[in-house]
Amino acid sequence: EAGVTQFPSHSVIEKGQTVTLRCDPISGHDNLYWYRRVMGKEIKFLLHFVKESKQDESGMPNNRFLAERTGGTYSTLKVQPAELEDSGVYFCASSQVQGLVWNEQFFGPGTRLTVL
C-alpha cells in the first residue's frame, strides 16, 4: 500500500509568485491534514479536511493560503502571492475516519518551499 505522497519535493520561487503543492493521501483515508515547519521551529498545524470539507482551518496563517480537496481525494495548497516568511517544509498527513480507536496520522515526505 502506497503511503502519503507529496509533489513537488522541492520548489524555489520568487517573492510574489504563486506555488501549488499537492498531496495524495493513503487510499481510503478520509482525514487529510496540512502542517508546516518554518525557520527551524516546531511543526505546526495548518488545516484538516474530512473528505472534501474543511473541518478545522484554524492554523492557516492568512488569506494568501488556499487549500482545496475536490472530490475528497488529493488536496492542493496554493500560496498566492508567496512571501519570504512562507519558506519552510510543508507536510501532509492522512488518517482513517474519526471514531476508530487508533486514528494514527501518517505523514508524507514533505515539500521544501524556498521563497527568494
Next chain:
Amino acid sequence: KQEVTQIPAALSVPEGENLVLNCSFTDSAIYNLQWFRQDPGKGLTSLLLIQSSQREQTSGRLNASLDKSSGRSTLYIAASQPGDSATYLCAVRARGFQKLVFGTGTRLLVSP
C-alpha cells in the same frame, strides 16, 4: 493552549547505550500521543502511538510511556545503534481536536 516541550534538544551517545528522550505537555486533556522519527530531508515516520487510556507501548527496542496526569511521556531506546541517529518528535492530540501539536524535537546522534 497546548504546548509541547522536548528535552534534551540534542543528545550524543556511543553505540550500545540505553537512552531516554523526554516529552512534556501543558494540558493533560489529550486523546493520544505519537512519537515520530525524522531523518534529514525526509518525512516523519510514526514510531509509537499511545492512547490516553494506556500507560505504555512497545515496538522492538522502543518503549514509550505516558503519564497523562503529570503531562509527561518518555521514549526509551534500548541498545542504541548508529541507525537510530535521527530527530525524534513528540506530538499530542488534544481532546476534541484532530490536529497534532508538536514539540521541537530531540536530535539524536549515536556514534559507532
